[in-house]
Amino acid sequence: MIPELGHVFLVLAFVASIMQIVFWTYHINSFNELALDILKKSALLNCIFILISFLILTYSFIISDFSLLIVSNNSHTLKPLIYKISGTWGNHEGSLLLWVLILSSFTFLVSYKKTHNNGELLFSIIGVQTLILCLFLAFILLTSNPFERVSAIPIEGRGLNPLLQDPGLAFHPPMLYVGYVGLSVSFSFAVGALITGKINKEWAQQIRPWITIAWSALTMGIALGSWWAYYELGWGGWWFWDPVENASFMPWLIATALLHSIRILETRLIFINWCILLSILGFAFSLLGTFIVRSGLLTSVHSFASDPSRGIFILIILVISVGGPLILYALKSSLFREQKLQFNLLSKESALLINNLFFTTATATVLIGTLYPLFLDAFNGDKISIGPAYYNATFAPIMAPIILLMAIAPFFNWGKGKSKNLLKIIAILITTSLVSVITLYTIDGSSIFAIICGSLSIWLFVGVVSDLIIKFTETKIKLNKVSNLFIYISKNKIGMNIAHLGVAIFLAGVTGEQFFKTEFSGRKNIGDTFSIGNRVLEFKNFETINGPNYQSEMGIFTLHHNSKFIGYLKPEKRYYPTEQTQTTEAAIISNFLGDTYIVLGEGNYETGWSIRIYFNPLVSWIWAGAFLMALGGVTSIIQNKKTFNNATKVSLNEI
Amino acid sequence: MNPKYRRLFIITLIICTLGIATQLILMAIRDNIVYFYTPNELINKYGINKNIKNKIRVGGLVLEDSVVKNKNFVNFTITDKKDEIRVTFDGQLPDLFREGQGIVAEGFFQNNKLVASQVLAKHDENYMPPEVADALKKNGAWKGDK
DSSP: OHHHHHHHHHHHHHHHHHHHHHHHHHHTTSOOHHHHHHHHHHHHHHHHHHHHHHHHHHHHHHTTOTTBHHHHHHOOTTSOHHHHHHGGGSSHHHHHHHHHHHHHHHHHHHHHSOOSSOHHHHHHHHHHHHHHHHHHHHHHHHHOOTTOBOSSOOSSOOOOOGGGOSHHHHHHHHHHHHHHHHHHHHHHHHHHHHHHOOOOHHHHHHHHHHHHHHHHHHHHHHHHHHHHHHHHSOSSOSOOOOHHHHHHHHHHHHHHHHHHHHHHHHHHOOOHHHHHHHHHHHHHHHHHHHHHHHSSSSOSTTOOSOOHHHHHHHHHHHIIIIIHHHHHHHHHGGGOOOOOOOOOTTBHHHHHHHHHHHHHHHHHHHHHHHHHHHHHHHHHOOEEEEOHHHHHHHHHHHHHHHHHHHHHGGGOBSTTOOOSSHHHHHHHHHHHHHHHHHHHHHSTTOOHHHHHHHHHHHHHHHHHHHHHHHHHHHHTOOTTSHHHHHHHHHHSOOHHHHHHHHHHHHHHHHHHHHHSOEEEEEEEOTTOEEEETTEEEEEEEEEEEEOSSOEEEEEEEEEEETTEEEEEEOOEEEEETTTTEEEEEOEEEEETTEEEEEEEEEEETTTEEEEEEEEEETHHHHHHHHHHHHHHHHHHHHHHHHHHHHHHHHHHHHO | OOHHHHHHHHHHHHHHHHHHHHHHHHHHHHHHEEEEEOHHHHHHHHOSSOOOSSOEEEEEEEOTTOOEEOSSOEEEEEEOSSOEEEEEEOSOOOTTOOTTOEEEEEEEEETTEEEEEEEEOOSSTTOOOHHHHHHHHHHTSOOOOO
């Protein structure tokens, strides 16, 4: 009975959304405050309906109601509670329900935010959001009903794919979805601007926090996924240029471009059309990502049981929600008046423009690498795969100039102003980078690419730190108390600096992991010792253990570094009887300088076990960097909100 | 810069970037594409005793009783029920590698065997790599439920 209630609420939300769309189209040319108010309230209603439906599904997973098809296919009574809950979105139907839940929440949040004399825009934004919601609800109800019952109720469920039973992965999908769906807000802002035909600096100020939220969440979501792949798959790598990874990376690249171009729009009111186009494209790539992952076109741990009709449905949604706005764009984008401003070659405008050019080009290379195998297969049946080598040869050289620019661009001025510190800064950057080139050159096993990558990281790091110091001296705060640090942070907009610092740290991690990784693989038996550099590992023991819902074979190793005992490493091979699946659990000792990563292969007491060991220098900096980027995004939202509020207060006082 | 020069500057910049990017992409695609073959396709295309310069992927079922594990490497045979290709691999086999299972091996084809640098099996027991499933269906060797 309860699951039917969940279904009913989902249908209610669908019917309500259709009514709202009819109401919206009817009033679109005769906008009034009352209509806006009704639409706002109904956005809340949608959100509540879907939330109830989602909670009911979660409840069914918690009590293991195996009369539901997706629960019996994806859950098990012995599973720990957290994975019962995360199991709600660990399958196709449930993950779509989460998708629409986040979408309706965003719609509600947008409508809830106070806007000053911008009601007409808001009216269109809610309308567009509801339209997307309606399409996705139709998709769920027609092809992927999460509340489908089974006729013969099984006693026990089939369990969740053990690879997905992991804390990192429990939060990866929700985070990523907040990012994907968050981009729908900037999309709706753009379509809203096209419908109303009005755009101004206030539009850019209002859209920016939404882009930043989506971008930060996307950054965290991708980082969590990469972290999970690193420790769970046991391949020792953190990014594989897998099509599914690319599907989340492309919206991120577009969102990054948009995040930067919206700054120009906000301060100068130029490049309006470009920003609108990017807003539409950002969400288009989110949908494309959903399509690639959900259609079963590609194989990966993400493609749950797939069904071609679902793929076609998502393709239809993609065509409607991107094609429509693009036609609208072609018709109306010439209406927008740009300011006629002049700017120097060395100005913030130019720098941000180049940033956008490179980011979109980089997106194109990733897009081609992802889709080319699919096209070739459809075209002449040739089956090919495009691996990391392609991306190292295309994506990396396009991103390198961006990093060069990233360190110096913050010192440029807007428009025609000359920058005071630029020459001094460039001198400092060149000196420090030369030092780093020489240092890296002397390190064993370093290559030309290692030197380039590492020096770019130093170059950017020094650039960011210089900018922070200049801001520091300009605010004239003495750093004799810790509390002054907070004053400094609150007085300066440092969100951008934090994010750029994140990029520098990320790059340092990449340099360590890509170019200075050492690897050992071979067959070892109990009692054997082996060394990598000045690290010594000893194979101590082998045990079999029973976990809550698995059986495990565990090797026990000790790690010594410079003859100092560091710790135990316990890599496992787990067997999940319910799912009849074997997984590899790598053991990792992680610290600031690098990870020792060990994987246990098959073997027995006579022949020994096949063992793989990696030493990955600085690898944790990769995720630390990504975290700083997201933190930078959040900081800038908070700081902008403050200044925005202060600005409105001031203007109110003036009145 | 006045607007006229600005436009010129922007257009030149776009053309240069796109030109360089296209060049990079074409070069990378030429050098770094990995073709997928079934044993039958591979033999039909290249014959038996030919070394292939580029990296390739070969997919099919692991032939029953063909897996020989040595100290540091493993030998096995991939079959599509028509032809067979011998594979030698010195890394760690994936968890789901076993005889009769559909797998994909990537590496260089030399001296009548594939020297694999990577062996891929799918995460899910019931799952066939789609390329392998396609190829086996074509041969009529496998009738899956998909």
